[in-house]
Amino acid sequence: xxxxxxxxxxxxxxxxxxxxxxxxxxxxGWLVFRSNHLALLGLVILVLLVGTAIFAPWIAPQxxxxxxxxxxxxxxxxxxxxxxxxxxxxxxxxxxxGSRITLFIVGTVALISxxxxxxxxxxxxxxxxxxxxxxxxxxxxxxxxxxxxLALAFVAALGPSVTNAVLAxxxxxxxxYARLARAETLTIRNADFIAAARMQGASAPRxxxxxxxxxxxxxxxxxxALDMAGIILSAAGLGFLGLGAQPPxxxxxxxxxxGRTYILDHWWVAAMPGIAIFLxxxxxxxxxxGLRDVxxxxxxxx
Amino acid sequence: MTAxxxxxxxxxxxxxxxxxxxDAVRGVDLGxxxxxxxxxxxxxxxxxxxxxxxxxxxxxxxxxxxxxxxESLSGARRSAAFHRRVQMVFQDPYASLHPRHTVDRVxxxxxxxxxxxxxxxxxVRLLDDVGLGRGFRFRYPHQLSGGQRQRVAIARALAGExxxxxxxxxxxxxDVSVQAEILNLLTDLRxxxxxxxLMVSHDLAVIGHLCQRLAVMQAGGIVDRLDVADLRAxxxxxxxxxxxxxxxxxxxx
Numbered sequence: 001x002x003x004x005x006x007x008x009x010x011x012x013x014x015x016x017x018x019x020x021x022x023x024x025x026x027x028x029g030w031l032v033f034r035s036n037h038l039a040l041l042g043l044v045i046l047v048l049l050v051g052t053a054i055f056a057p058w059i060a061p062q063x064x065x066x067x068x069x070x071x072x073x074x075x076x077x078x079x080x081x082x083x084x085x086x087x088x089x090x091x092x093x094x095x096x097x098g099s100r101i102t103l104f105i106v107g108t109v110a111l112i113s114x115x116x117x118x119x120x121x122x123x124x125x126x127x128x129x130x131x132x133x134x135x136x137x138x139x140x141x142x143x144x145x146x147x148x149x150l151a152l153a154f155v156a157a158l159g160p161s162v163t164n165a166v167l168a169x170x171x172x173x174x175x176x177y178a179r180l181a182r183a184e185t186l187t188i189r190n191a192d193f194i195a196a197a198r199m200q201g202a203s204a205p206r207x208x209x210x211x212x213x214x215x216x217x218x219x220x221x222x223x224x225a226l227d228m229a230g231i232i233l234s235a236a237g238l239g240f241l242g243l244g245a246q247p248p249x250x251x252x253x254x255x256x257x258x259g260r261t262y263i264l265d266h267w268w269v270a271a272m273p274g275i276a277i278f279l280x281x282x283x284x285x286x287x288x289x290g291l292r293d294v295x296x297x298x299x300x301x302x
Numbered sequence: 303m304t305a306x307x308x309x310x311x312x313x314x315x316x317x318x319x320x321x322x323x324x325d326a327v328r329g330v331d332l333g334x335x336x337x338x339x340x341x342x343x344x345x346x347x348x349x350x351x352x353x354x355x356x357x358x359x360x361x362x363x364x365x366x367x368x369x370x371x372x373e374s375l376s377g378a379r380r381s382a383a384f385h386r387r388v389q390m391v392f393q394d395p396y397a398s399l400h401p402r403h404t405v406d407r408v409x410x411x412x413x414x415x416x417x418x419x420x421x422x423x424x425x426v427r428l429l430d431d432v433g434l435g436r437g438f439r440f441r442y443p444h445q446l447s448g449g450q451r452q453r454v455a456i457a458r459a460l461a462g463e464x465x466x467x468x469x470x471x472x473x474x475x476x477d478v479s480v481q482a483e484i485l486n487l488l489t490d491l492r493x494x495x496x497x498x499x500l501m502v503s504h505d506l507a508v509i510g511h512l513c514q515r516l517a518v519m520q521a522g523g524i525v526d527r528l529d530v531a532d533l534r535a536x537x538x539x540x541x542x543x544x545x546x547x548x549x550x551x552x553x554x555x
Contacts, residue, residue: 013445014437021404021440192398195360196458200415201385210411214402 029294039290045283053099060093064250073266083268085258091272094250098273101251102280105166105235105244106228112170114220117177122216124178125185126208136182142175148234155243162251165244169234173227180223184216218295225288229281236277252277306369307466307498308334308357313366315349315356326352328522329366332500336465339492339499341513343506343546349522350502351393354468357500358390370466386416389459390468394475395451399443405429405454406439409461416462428457431494433487449480456487460495469501473508485511506550510534518543 011028015021033039052059061081068088076083082091124135142150154168188194189212197211238244239253247254252273259270315327327349334340342350355361357368362378370388373381380388392398399408409428413421426436432453443451452472459467472488473481489512492499503509509516510533518526518540526540538544 013441015440016437018404018406018440021406021442025442192392192394193400195358196390196392196398196455197400197411197415198360199358199385199388199390200412200458200462201380201382202411202415211400215400 032294033290036290036293038286039293042283042286042288042290045279046287049099049280049283050103052096053103056096056100060090060096062090062093064089064094064097065248066090073262073269075266076268082272083266085255085269086262091255091269094255095252095273095276098250098252098255098276101162101245101249102232102235102277105162105169106231106284108166109169109173109231109235110224110228112166113173114177114224116170116174117179118181118213118216118220120174121178121181121183122185122208122212125182126189126204126212132182135178139175139178142172143179145172147172148237151234151238152241152243155238160243160246162245162249165235165238168238169231173231176227177220177223180219181216184219185212188212188215222288222292222295225284225291228284228288232277232281232284305336306333307336307371308332308500309367309369310353310357311367313353313356313364313368315352315361315364317361317363326522327356327364330519330522330524332517332524334466334498334500336498337496338515339501339513341509341516342500342502342519343504343509343516344519345504345546348519350504350519351470353519354390354470354500354502358388358468359384386462387464388466388468389462389464390470391452391455391459391472393471395448395455396443396475398455399451401443404440404442405434405446408454408458412458412461418461424461428461431460431491432457433483447480448476449483452476452480452484453487456484456491460491463495464497466498466500469499471503472501474503474505481508488512506533506546518546 009020010024012020012024015024033043066089068084070088071080071084072086072088074080074084074088080090080092082095085091085094120135120139124132124139150172151165151168154171155164158164158167194207194211197207202211235244236251236253236256239251239255240257242254242257245251245254247258255273256270256277259266259268259273263270310330310332313327313330313332314325317324317326330349330353332340332353342353344350352361356364357370357375359375359378359380368375370384373384375384403411406425409425410421413424418424425439429436429439434450434453434457438446438450438454443454446454452475456472469488473484476484485508488499491497499512501509501512510530513530515527515529516533517524518528520542526538526543528538528543532538533547536544536547538547
């Protein structure tokens with residue numbers, strides 16, 4: 001199939017199969033996404049990040065744990081592109097290995113919290129009545145605490161480690177998603193297409209999962225992508241406070257924390273992981289912006 | 303006249319709780335015989351759509367008696383037999399289709415819910431029946447016009463092979479030429495399948511085209527009942543009906 005006809009096949013108004021319809025909708029979304037250059041840049045950075053994490057053992061020039069006290073606090077040079085830290089470890093290698101930890105944290109939190117939020121929010125909005133009241137008051141209680149303080153309390157209780165930091169962030173991150181999902185559900189639940197499905201005898205769980213979730217999901221995905229930067233920063237914050245990854249794990253927040261002592265004389269020790277966090281956060285924000293163009297139901301269709 | 307498929311006695315429907323309670327329907331009696339096409343006419347807010355929604359189980363707060371084919375209904379719960387027997391077509395075709403589901407998915411889900419077999423063949427036949435080719439099968443609602451969407455909604459309503467169709471102003475959101483197409487489609491389908499219609503509209507011309515008998519509603523109650531011959535001749539016992547007829551003739555002049 002030539003290039004032009006593949007495009008026509010994807011963009012046709014009258015798809016012939018289920019697969020073609022799905023691919024066509026996907027391709028249309030991609031076209032919208034592609035027209036947003038910053039979003040594309042964000043995607044490229046994130047693909048690079050994922051690639052770095054996967055191929056860390058091959059990319060990293062040195063071991064992230066190898067100490068060389070004779071070489072400590074070296075500025076960026078041909079041998080150590082991003083310099084070395086207080087124990088003489090190569091910062092570039094540590095950043096590369098640290099991308100795995102960052103991705104693990106972001107990925108897990110981004111999977112757990114919106115899911116909890118989606119479940120609680122849609123059930124509350126769809127059921128209404130006392131179920132709604134109870135679930136939303138619980139949400140309010142969680143919202144009343146500053147997120148990082150609550151996460152700190154969780155980690156303090158569970159003991160400091162990356163897994164516990166992730167758990168703490170996930171458990172404190174869901175309330176805004178629940179709010180969002182509930183608001184979306186309230187606008188959808190009285191729609192005619194829900195009434196029509198009800199008239200066909202669709203059960204409440206079926207309506208919730210097959211009819212309401214797909215419509216809530218897009219705004220949640222956008223919100224998660226935009227919140228990703230905040231999650232990275234919170235995780236880095238926990239690392240900085242010594243409650244996330246434990247030494248010698250090369251977690252970016254913990255690396256900044258290590259560099260704090262030398263920040264005036266040896267700026268690169270704290271600045272390099274800072275730049276990494278900044279770049280990835282920015283990339284997620286750009287990506288979220290692009291996804292909003294594609295997924296926001298107010299902009300699409302009609 | 304055969305036994306009524308639908309009978310409604312002293313139906314009252316309200317929204318909200320006192321002191322904000324609104325009584326939308328105040329004591330309506332209706333009987334629709336099998337195979338008949340019955341119209342409910344009235345201006346906005348007369349409670350005509352609310353009657354339909356109460357029958358369909360979409361308005362939970364009502365009192366009185368509703369019987370469909372001998373089955374007595376209560377509250378907002380409806381049995382599987384009811385869902386099989388009664389279906390509804392909604393006013394706004396832009397709101398009655400799930401924006402993320404293709405036509406195929408809508409019909410396939412409906413057929414599954416109605417416990418039908420041989421879904422693939424049935425979808426093709428339904429689309430043919432409502433005058434949409436199979437080229438429309440895998441489209442999303444945003445790839446369809448208003449009239450095409452309403453055809454899909456009608457196909458969905460027909461999927462379970464119902465006996466009674468509740469039509470809630472099925473043409474009022476469409477432009478005039480498309481209105482005529484949909485009305486003709488509904489007329490043909492009724493003839494082919496022996497359907498019973500209960501149709502709500504504010505448009506006397508639409509009701510006159512599709513229905514044999516009609517009731518006129520005002521402020522939540524029925525103020526007049528007449529058949530189409532009376533309507534065409536402008537014979538009516540009620541001032542309000544004469545007023546409506548005059549208004550609709552003025553509209554078209």
